[in-house]
Amino acid sequence: MNTGAIAGEQDAARFRMQVVAESIRLFAEQGYEATTVDAVAAAAGVSRRTLFRQFRSKEDFIFADHEQLLVRVAARLEESESAGEDPWWSVCLAAEEVFAHFAAHRDLASRRYRVVSQVPALRDRELVTTYRYQRLFEEFLRHRVPDTPRVRQVAYAAAVTGAHNHLLRQMVRGDESATIDVLRVELRRIHATTSPSRARQVPSATAVTVVAHDVSLTADQIADVVRERLTWHPVP
Structure with a gap:
């Protein structure tokens, strides 16, 4: 794997962790139902459109790191x-x-x-x-x-x-x-x-x-x- 691809994966992982952290913070402070997608997007520093390119729903935000982790685990099993x-x-x-x-x-x-x-x-x-x-x-x-x-x-x-x-x-x-x-x-x-x-x-x-x-x-x-x-x- 080339350096560019590794950097891209690391950026994607950081972005997902940022979405997880901000969505958890907002859900805890404002409540799940009261927190809007726009609020999560603003807290994560991206547009609503960018957020929805990565995630399908609000539920996805709080579990965003799981998707990346499932990919890592699958790769680990393939390597084994x-x-x-x-x-x-x-x-x-x-x-x-x-x-x-x-x-x-x-x-x-x-x-x-x-x-x-x-x-x-x-x-x-x-x-x-x-x-x-x-x-x-x-x-x-x-x-x-x-x-x-x-x-x-x-x-x-x-x-x-x-x-x-x-x-x-x-x-x-x-x-x-x-x-x-x-x-x-x-x-x-x-x-x-x-x-x-x-x-x-x-x-x-x-x-x-x-x-x-x-x-x-x-x-x-x-x-x-x-x-x-x-x-x-x-x-x-």
Whole structure:
């Protein structure tokens, strides 16, 4: 990628973050319904027309960084495929990247949480946005590990997304213990217990049954005693 393209992407990212910050500020001060598109455009230093070239509605303003982040996550997953990385762990690393973004903008994420929690339309939009990350993980696994049952792919993506979302909510609510290090520990646990590549390494459970019998019994008679002890119905 050339320098000009990188600079263009950085400018676009800064613009989106500016729109997020200003829209959150105005929604918090004036209320979501009372805040006009013109007010957000003026606060962001652009025209109404420019704003609508980038976003379709007011709801888009407050989640503008998610669009850029989804593109980054998709690119990260593609890179992991080219590098031949473990697809199951690649999903975990992608979730970490999402968390790292919001941790780097923690104050902004906390203000957004407070605004979104007060507006039903924004809460609905947040749920849809959250699911888009999970869907992205599901489709990546479907492509990378096509022989794995679909239900396992969905369950894995849901587990990773669920752990991420829980800790993210804790973080924006002010929980200092909700960190990316804690997330990494949980993701490793999910990877170790859920991904098929690791699950195959876990030995099957072994059951031990103890049966007392007379030492004078023959092997066939001992077998009959064992069958009787392990069977609920009468042994013929």
